[in-house]
Amino acid sequence: MVSASHSESVERASHLLSALAVLSASAAGAILLSAGPRADVFFTGWVLVAVGLALAGGIGAWTNRTPLVWVAALLLTGLSVVGMWSIGLFLAPAALLLLGSAVLSQRVGPREEVRAAILADPPSPSESAAKATCGVGSAAVGAWLVYVSAVEGGLFEACATETLACTLENTHWDAVGVTVAGLLAVSLGGWLLWKQVYTARVLASSASTR
Structure with a gap:
């Protein structure tokens, strides 16, 4: 079982990495927007999306919402890979920090109030299976x-110059x-x-400590 002090150290490290990810993405965004074609709405949009993802991941880390951190980290990593010949190299440090x-954050474990609520009213196996099936169907x-x-x-028709007005008109x-x-x-x-x-993780953890 992970000690409370160790869990707190891991949580602080997660917070630190997420804060560094936000700073790194913000710095990359400032560099890209100052040197890049700001008239290109797509370029500007993707840069701002990257900064937003880093910020969302940071919020998730500081509030111990692990799914939000993972989603933001994976999306930012994907954006870095797809744009590796343009903005990707600038965003890669932030993506790596957010993945860390x-x-x-995954190691810290569930929030105490969420854990208590699950243990107080655990779902039945059939209920969990039904929700999982709905989840797969919805995602598919x-x-x-x-x-x-x-x-x-x-989603868009091509524009000679990717300005905001042209993009809105051809959307x-x-x-x-x-x-x-x-x-x-x-x-x-x-x-x-x-x-x-x-x-399932909370219930398994509770069963192993009995």
Whole structure:
């Protein structure tokens, strides 16, 4: 069993890494926006998204919301890999720091109030299985909607210059709406699955300490 002092040390380390990730992403964003084509709305948008992901991960680490840290870390890592020939190299340090924070946050374990609530009213196996099935179904449907609307259909028409006005004028708003709905469905499915894993972890930990 992990001692309280060790858990606190791990939690502080997670907080530190997440704070460094936010600072690193912010510095990278400042460099990229000062040197990059700010008239290009997509370039500016992705840079701001990266900073936002680092900030979301930092909030998750400081509030011990491990799923939020993992989601932000993985998305930021994916953005770094996809954009490795442009913005990716600038964002890589923040992504690595946030991944480290996520790993340490995972080791800290569930929040005490959440743990107490689960142990006070544990779900039945059939209830957990039903929620997990709903989670898989929601994520699958959401992924299909995103693929059909964003990948096959496309969200934007090409612009000679990627300005905000041109982008708004050439946006397929129906496809954007379906894509947003799909992303929400994926998020809901992932949340349901994570809750079942989270609950099972708490129950297993409680059983092992009896």
